[in-house]
Amino acid sequence: MSAGLLELGAAAARAEIDAGRLxxxxxxxxxxxxxxxxxxxxGSGLGCFTWVAAEAPAGARDGxxxxxxxxxxxxxxxxxxxxxxxxxxxxxxxxxxxxxATVVSRLAEAGAPLFAKTNQDEFAMGSSTENSGFGPSRNPxxxxxxxxxxxxxxxxxxxxxxxxxxxxxxxxGSIRQPAALxxxxxxxxxxxxVSRYGMIAFASSLDQAGPLTRDVGDAALLLLHxxxxxxxxxxxxxxxxxxxxxxxxxxxxxxxxxxxELSGEGIExxxxxxxxxxxxxxxxxxxxxxxxxxxxxxxxxxxxxVIAPAEASSNLARFDGVRYGMRHIDDARPEDLVAMYTxxxxxxxxxxxxxxxxxxxxxxxxxxxxxxxGRAQQVRTKIAEDFRAAFEEVDLIVTPTAPTVAxxxxxxxxxxxxxxxxxxxxVPMSLAGIPAISIPCGLSEGLPVGIQIAGPAxxxxxxxxxxxxxxxxxxxxxxxxxx
Amino acid sequence: MSEAAxxxxxxxxxxxxxxxxxxxxxxxxxxxxxxxxxxxFGEPPNTHTCPVCLGLPGSLPVANARAVHFxxxxxxxxxxELAPRSIFHRKNYFYPDLPKGYQISQYDEPLCLGxxxxxxxxxxxxxxxxxxxxxxxxxxxxxxxxxxxxxxxxRGGTPLAEIVTEPDLRTPEQAGEWLRLLRxxxxxxGVSDVNMEEGSLRCDANISLRPAGSGQxxxxxxxxxxxxxxxxxxxxxxxxxxQAKVIETGGTVVQETLHFDPDSGAITSLRSKExxxxxxxxxxxxxxxVTIEPAMLEQARAAMPELPAQRAQRLTxxxxxxxxxARALAFRGELAPYFEAALAAGADPAPxxxxxANWVTVELLxxxxxxxxxxxxxxxxxALAELVGLVGAKRVSVGAARQVLDRLVSDxxxxxxxxxxxxxxxIGGGEELEAVVxxxxxxxxxxxxxxxQGNAKAIGPxxxxxxxxxxxxxxxxxxxxxxxxxLGV
Numbered sequence: 010m011s012a013g014l015l016e017l018g019a020a021a022a023r024a025e026i027d028a029g030r031l032x033x034x035x036x037x038x039x040x041x042x043x044x045x046x047x048x049x050x051x052g053s054g055l056g057c058f059t060w061v062a063a064e065a066p067a068g069a070r071d072g073x074x075x076x077x078x079x080x081x082x083x084x085x086x087x088x089x090x091x092x093x094x095x096x097x098x099x100x101x102x103x104x105x106x107x108x109x110a111t112v113v114s115r116l117a118e119a120g121a122p123l124f125a126k127t128n129q130d131e132f133a134m135g136s137s138t139e140n141s142g143f144g145p146s147r148n149p150x151x152x153x154x155x156x157x158x159x160x161x162x163x164x165x166x167x168x169x170x171x172x173x174x175x176x177x178x179x180x181x182g183s184i185r186q187p188a189a190l191x192x193x194x195x196x197x198x199x200x201x202x203v204s205r206y207g208m209i210a211f212a213s214s215l216d217q218a219g220p221l222t223r224d225v226g227d228a229a230l231l232l233l234h235x236x237x238x239x240x241x242x243x244x245x246x247x248x249x250x251x252x253x254x255x256x257x258x259x260x261x262x263x264x265x266x267x268x269x270e271l272s273g274e275g276i277e278x279x280x281x282x283x284x285x286x287x288x289x290x291x292x293x294x295x296x297x298x299x300x301x302x303x304x305x306x307x308x309x310x311x312x313x314x315v316i317a318p319a320e321a322s323s324n325l326a327r328f329d330g331v332r333y334g335m336r337h338i339d340d341a342r343p344e345d346l347v348a349m350y351t352x353x354x355x356x357x358x359x360x361x362x363x364x365x366x367x368x369x370x371x372x373x374x375x376x377x378x379x380x381x382x383g384r385a386q387q388v389r390t391k392i393a394e395d396f397r398a399a400f401e402e403v404d405l406i407v408t409p410t411a412p413t414v415a416x417x418x419x420x421x422x423x424x425x426x427x428x429x430x431x432x433x434x435x436v437p438m439s440l441a442g443i444p445a446i447s448i449p450c451g452l453s454e455g456l457p458v459g460i461q462i463a464g465p466a467x468x469x470x471x472x473x474x475x476x477x478x479x480x481x482x483x484x485x486x487x488x489x490x491x492x
Numbered sequence: 493m494s495e496a497a498x499x500x501x502x503x504x505x506x507x508x509x510x511x512x513x514x515x516x517x518x519x520x521x522x523x524x525x526x527x528x529x530x531x532x533f534g535e536p537p538n539t540h541t542c543p544v545c546l547g548l549p550g551s552l553p554v555a556n557a558r559a560v561h562f563x564x565x566x567x568x569x570x571x572x573e574l575a576p577r578s579i580f581h582r583k584n585y586f587y588p589d590l591p592k593g594y595q596i597s598q599y600d601e602p603l604c605l606g607x608x609x610x611x612x613x614x615x616x617x618x619x620x621x622x623x624x625x626x627x628x629x630x631x632x633x634x635x636x637x638x639x640x641x642x643x644x645x646x647r648g649g650t651p652l653a654e655i656v657t658e659p660d661l662r663t664p665e666q667a668g669e670w671l672r673l674l675r676x677x678x679x680x681x682g683v684s685d686v687n688m689e690e691g692s693l694r695c696d697a698n699i700s701l702r703p704a705g706s707g708q709x710x711x712x713x714x715x716x717x718x719x720x721x722x723x724x725x726x727x728x729x730x731x732x733x734x735q736a737k738v739i740e741t742g743g744t745v746v747q748e749t750l751h752f753d754p755d756s757g758a759i760t761s762l763r764s765k766e767x768x769x770x771x772x773x774x775x776x777x778x779x780x781x782v783t784i785e786p787a788m789l790e791q792a793r794a795a796m797p798e799l800p801a802q803r804a805q806r807l808t809x810x811x812x813x814x815x816x817x818a819r820a821l822a823f824r825g826e827l828a829p830y831f832e833a834a835l836a837a838g839a840d841p842a843p844x845x846x847x848x849a850n851w852v853t854v855e856l857l858x859x860x861x862x863x864x865x866x867x868x869x870x871x872x873x874x875a876l877a878e879l880v881g882l883v884g885a886k887r888v889s890v891g892a893a894r895q896v897l898d899r900l901v902s903d904x905x906x907x908x909x910x911x912x913x914x915x916x917x918x919i920g921g922g923e924e925l926e927a928v929v930x931x932x933x934x935x936x937x938x939x940x941x942x943x944x945q946g947n948a949k950a951i952g953p954x955x956x957x958x959x960x961x962x963x964x965x966x967x968x969x970x971x972x973x974x975x976x977x978x979l980g981v
Contacts, residue, residue, distance in 0.1 A: 088550040101549065108543050110550060209549040213777035243554045243779050320777055323582050326593020327547045331643070350586055373584070373772035382774060 014039050015491060019173040019227040020254070023077040033078025036173075037065045037124055040080050043171050044125040047492075055156075055492070056146040057166040059085045060093050060126040066117070074120025076234060081121040082172035084163050085129050087113050087218075088207040092123070096209040097131040097159075099142040100357025101334045110207020111239045112176070112218050119234040127175060128162030131359045132325065133183055133211040135159050136431035139422055140361045147418070148191060149490040150456055154415040157187030157431070163221045164191040170491040174222045174231055178208060180215045181313050182411070182435030185447035188221055189410035189459025192449040192487040194228045194476070195221045197435075199466050200442035202248050203232075204239030210324040212317035213244075215439050223487065225448060225477040229254050232469065252470050255477035261295030263475060265462075266403030270306040271434045277413045279453025284409045287450035287460045290482040291407075301399040301406065305391040309437040312392070314429060315372045315385035316440075321362075322369030328357065364425065393441040400465045405475055408434045410447040410459030434461060444469040446476045449485040457487070505740055508704040509732045510712075511667050511697055512615075512659035515674065516652050517684045518622060518692040519562045524649035525621040526553030526596060533690055537627070537644035545649035547591030552778050555580070559651035560603070560782055562683040563619050564792035566653055567604030569677055569799055570614045577783050578603045578618075580776040585769050588643050589623040596621050597654075599773045603782065609677060610801065612670050613658040624648030647691075653683070659698065659709065664728040668721050669823075671695060676800045676825035688720050697728050701735045701745070710735075711745040715752055716762060727752035727759075734759055803828055811835075811845040820853045826865040827852060830873055837874035841881040848880045855894065859901045870904030871897070879907035891964035892916040919965050925958075928966075929974045932957040944979050951975055 014036065017025060025031035044061045047054040065080075083089065086096040088106035095101040113123060130140035138146040138161025146161045148154040149169035156165035160177030164187035167175050177184040179197035188195025196219045203218045210216060220231040229252065236248040265288070272284065288298055330336035330353035337356045339348035358366070372381035399406060412433055421428045438445040438461075445463035452458065462479070464472040523530060527544035543551040567574045581599035602618035624645040628638035635641065655674070661667045675686045675693060685692040695718055700710035715731050718724040730752060735745050747765040752758075798806070804822035807813045813821070821828045831852050835845060843851075852866065856876060860869055867873075879896055882888040888896065888911055896910050911917050919925045932954045933940045942950035951972060958971045 086550075088548075094549070096549070104549070106543075106548065106550065108548075206552050207550040210778075241554060242552050244552075244777075319774060323584050323594050323772070323774070326584060326586065327549070327591060329586060329588075329593060331588045332546065332591060333548070346588070347586075370772065373774050375770045375772070378772075378774070 015170045017173070018223045019079045020230050022079050022173055023230075026077040026079070027073070033120075034065060036078065037080045037122065040172060041065075041124050044082070044166070047166075047169075047171055054147075055149055055152070055165050055169055055171070056144055057127055057162040057169070057171055058082070058125045059095065059097075059128050059143055059162070062124045065124070066122050074118070076116070076120035076230070078120050078122065079173050080124035081116055082125045082127050082163060082166050082175040083113055083123055084160050084175070084177050085126045086133060086178060086209040086211075087126075087176060088209065089113055089123055089126065092126065094126070094209065095142070096133070097129040097141040097143065098328075098357065098359070098362070099335065100328045100353070101209075102142070104334050106207075108207065111204035111241060112235050113207065115237075116176070116231070116234055121174075121231070121234070125166070125172065127160070127166055127172075130159035130161070130183075131362050132209070132321065133159040133178055133180055133216075134321070134361050134365055136182070136186055136428050137416075137418075137421065138162060138187070139418065140359055142359055145418060148415045149492055150192065150415065154417050154456070155190070157190035157411070157415065159183040159187075160195070160221060161187045164188050164193060164195065167191070167221050167223060168193045168487060168490040174220060174227050176218060176231075177221045178211075178216055178218050179435075179439065180211050180217075180317060181439045182432040184219045184221060185435050185445060185459065185461060186411045186431055188447045189449070189461075190415040190457065192457030192485065192490060193221060193223055194225050194446065194448050194480075195219065196228050196232065196446040196469075196473070197439070197444065198232060198236065198469050199444045201244055201246050202236045202444075202467070202469065204237075204242040204245045206239050206241040206245075210320075212320040213324060214320060215313075215317060225446070225473060225480045226254055228446065229473045229477075232473075248469075249467050250470060252473070255470070255474045257474040257478040258481055259294050260291055260475060260478050263296045263405065264403040265291055265296045265298050265475075266301035266399055266406045267298060268301050268303040268306060268399070268406060268408060270303050271408040271437070275412050275430065275433060276409050277453070280409050280411070280413060280458050283451035283453050283458035284460055287479065287483060288407065291479055294478055294482055299403060301403055303392070303395040303399060303406075303437060305388060305395050306437045308388050309392055309440055310429060310433055312385040312388035313432070313436045313440060314368070315381050316389065318365040318369030319372045319382050319385075320369065322366045322373065325358075325362065325366055329353065330357075361425070389440045392437050396437070396441045396443060396465070404464070405468075405472065406463045408461045408463075410434060410461040414453050414456035414458060438463045442466060444472050446472050448476050448480050448483070449487060450479075450483055451485065457485075504736055506704050507701045507736055507739065508706070509662055509728075510659045510700045510702060510709055511661035511663075511728060513655075513657045513661070513667060513671065514696040514698070515655045515671070516622075516694040517566075517655065517678060517686065519559050519651040519653055520682070520684050520692075521556055521558040521562065521651050523556060523558075525556050525559055525619070525651035526649055529649065531650055532646050535646055537642070537646060540646045541648070545591070546645055547593075553596060553776075555779055555782065556651055559619055560784075561788065561792055561795070562651075562681075563603045563617065563653055564784065564789065565681050565683055565795060566617055566655070566678070567607070568792055568796055569681055570604065570607035570609050570617065570655075572604035572607035572614060572617055574604055574784060574789065575601060577601070577781050579781045580619075580779045581773045582776050584772040587623070588641065589626050589648070591624065591645065591648060595623065596776055596779070610670060610673055612660045615656040615658050617653055617655050620652050620654060622647055622650035622652050659700075664725040664732070667697065667728055668725040671721060671724065673800060673823045676823055679825045680797050680799055682797070691719065694719065695724055697724065697731075699728060699731050699735065701732065701739060711747050713745065713747065714749045715759070716749060718752060718754075720754075723752065723754045726754065726757070730757055730759055800825065800828070813846055813849050817846065817849040817853065821849060826867055827857075830866045833867075834873035834877040834880075837877040839874060839877035839881040841885040841887075843877050843880035844884050847884055848877065851876060851880045851897075855897055856901075859897065869901065871900045872904065875900055875905065875907045882907065882911065886967060887918050888916060889918050889965055889967045891959070891968075892918065895964065916963065916965055918967060919962055925962070925966055925971070925974065926978075928958055928961050929954075929971065929978055932961065933975065933978055940979055943975070943981060
């Protein structure tokens with residue numbers, strides 16, 4: 010039934026396995042083979058994968074776990090024992106961790122075995138996956154265009170049907186933006202709800218793992234098995250309340266707030282059209298649409314590009330050539346420790362990583378800390394307060410996910426600031442630590458547009474419910490991207 | 493600290509030294525500061541490591557609650573203000589012994605603020621993680637000229653409390669003495685092995701000079717990592733001398749970090765202020781603030797033992813010891829328990845407490861090797877108690893008792909038995925001593941005559957002979973009065 014397998018979403022595949030009409034092994038092999046074909050296609054593939062399993066992990070098919078054996082693609086930056094985990098960086102080329110990230114272990118135990126690792130921007134720094142040290146990924150809707158980033162490999166793989174579902178991470182939009190550009194669902198849960206243990210850190214106070222899936226139901230199903238306190242992550246906590254597979258089909262009485270700051274200037278006309286059409290659909294489902302204001306949101310990007318690089322400059326200090334990964338000796342000064350550090354980091358890091366390490370180092374420097382890092386943290390607090398105030402008036406906030414549709418490879422690589430603007434609508438939620446989902450809401454110029462739905466901290470279930478209802482009304486068809 | 497307490501001050505030429513200490517204390521928790529690896533010392537390299545203390549990608553720290561508990565106990569012992577909320581910061585710098593490229597430490601919101609120990613004020617106490625250990629392979633064992641450097645991560649991540657004093661010390665001796673008191677206090681708390689040789693207690697000193705009596709502080713230098721009490725005193729002394737020479741020859745002291753080489757006595761510069769690191773401190777985003785719940789505070793309070801300063805007060809109040817004796821016993825942690833064990837040994841006749849204290853500090857300690865714990869010596873507390881009791885009852889003379897103590901130190905054993913064996917029991921008040929005295933007078937007729945004529949000093953040779961004859965068993969005072977009586981003086 011291979012032809013039909015591709016049509017099955019993850020939850021549907023699980024149901025087939027549970028009903029005995031499909032074996033987990035067959036499903037695993039199906040996706041493993043498709044992923045391997047993409048990997049082996051070199052330049053003509055989508056470049057989604059950095060590693061593909063040779064065979065299903067032992068024990069993965071035993072019993073009848075809740076996720077039934079539906080295989081999972083995982084972003085490169087999750088540490089996976091004995092499997093290359095490089096965070097898209099040459100400095101970690103071939104690095105085999107001795108342990109597995111908590112969330113990957115949890116999902117494997119729940120019956121979603123790892124079958125492939127996906128491409129990403131180096132250390133999750135980027136919005137196009139062009140910053141990968143292992144070559145770019147491509148958008149299955151148009152191979153000359155980027156899939157977004159930094160979780161671009163995961164998003165493209167799910168959109169193309171090369172993975173039933175995938176894990177990504179979101180720091181300023183790295184799940185939501187590629188999900189939008191690839192026409193799939195991507196969710197950043199509330200900060201702290203999913204363990205970060207084993208995620209190669211970019212910006213610790215912002216990084217959060219989340220699902221990339223074909224529909225909202227799959228996202229909820231995966232998230233359900235991801236959340237929960239991890240004794241190895243001091244910032245994780247027990248998820249309050251319960252998550253369930255969403256069933257809502259209406260939005261009666263739900264107050265949706267549209268922040269003017271994130272839905273006007275700077276947003277491409279075609280994106281705004283699709284967004285506004287989606288709002289009409291929501292109204293048709295009974296939602297009440299009102300304007301809200303997030304006065305500090307326009308400063309979010311500036312604050313983010315201080316805080317995230319500052320944390321990154323420290324998080325990436327461990328890549329020094331001493332213990333693991335690349336070590337390059339300076340031939341001119343072979344016995345000089347600093348020369349070894351310099352040569353290794355010079356050769357191992359790509360330009361965007363170096364740019365951010367320098368930005369962050371500067372922002373934390375003596376004499377500049379208050380003006381940059383301290384100030385950015387104040388802005389962050391203000392943004393969180395803005396959201397709290399807005400959620401006094403509305404239940405959820407909706408914005409376009411990204412200001413544009415997928416852009417062409419190379420189009421923005423020479424202009425970092427233009428690249429950073431991709432996160433304009435997603436960064437405020439990251440700074441506030443609140444849950445936000447992107448679902449596809451239509452096409453512009455034949456390319457997908459995403460709508461973002463955000464809610465207060467730990468309202469993840471409500472966000473999923475609303476997304477599920479709206480998804481049903483929108484009826485987005487992503488099958489054009491399947492390969 | 494008062495000027496009087498500063499003693500004779502090591503700084504010459506009307507200059508006064510101002511000394512502050514930074515002490516790193518390895519906490520004796522079961523596991524490391526931010527992971528569950530067991531603490532270790534002297535084990536095969538890199539056998540107590542995990543992704544967290546190796547700084548592997550993706551690993552995260554989790555703070556050790558026991559270390560926080562110990563930190564609170566230290567704060568209580570020093571009378572510090574305990575911060576209801578303190579935070580960990582990252583201290584960023586590159587070095588191979590620092591696997592993450594930053595040390596998790598505390599910066600502007602430490603666990604404990606202020607306080608005092610003895611006459612030295614405490615600036616702050618904070619928690620942090622220890623670095624790994626570098627082993628330089630090659631003939632010298634030092635980094636320069638080594639063939640290679642290896643990293644042993646067993647030590648990496650060991651919990652440290654850093655205790656910073658105010659610049660209240662004035663002399664090297666004072667610094668050494670105060671550090672001993674701190675060590676005793678920490679040992680009493682049970683929070684650390686406080687072993688300088690093994691590095692569980694490490695000390696840096698900030699040193700500056702100023703005109704004696706000036707209220708201003710001079711430019712300070714930091715003397716790093718002196719690993720014994722002797723080196724600390726010698727190192728500070730050498731640095732004071734160096735700075736004094738700089739000033740006396742018209743130079744200015746430069747702010748820098750220095751290393752003292754105990755072998756050569758040389759002081760060398762590690763880095764100057766210009767080369768000082770910019771540590772780019774910022775709040776550690778992987779950890780939540782440390783909030784001290786009332787229950788944690790209660791637990792720390794309940795775990796507090798009697799501290800040396802309290803013990804000294806008690807010894808004076810309850811036993812009538814002089815303040816000097818009480819401090820001498822209490823401030824060297826191993827002495828007071830030994831003293832109290834001796835007092836409680838039930839010796840008959842019982843020793844008088846002040847006499848026992850004197851025997852411990854004045855007689856026993858100098859007979860032991862430098863720094864040896866009397867509790868670990870061959871002299872059982874009960875044996876010393878018996879000996880001092882016998883002296884008090886005049887059944888053994890002081891001189892004979894010293895001989896007994898020599899035997900106890902070398903061979904151990906029972907004081908009474910040695911007295912018996914060696915025939916060292918006091919002779920006095922009896923015919924035996926009268927006869928010895930009479931014989932001595934007869935043998936020293938000239939001296940006896942001069943005593944009779946009023947030259948009291950002439951008694952010496954007669955007393956000497958009695959002592960020789962009695963092998964020191966007689967009491968000198970009694971002997972003198974017997975001689976005078978027989979001579980009719």
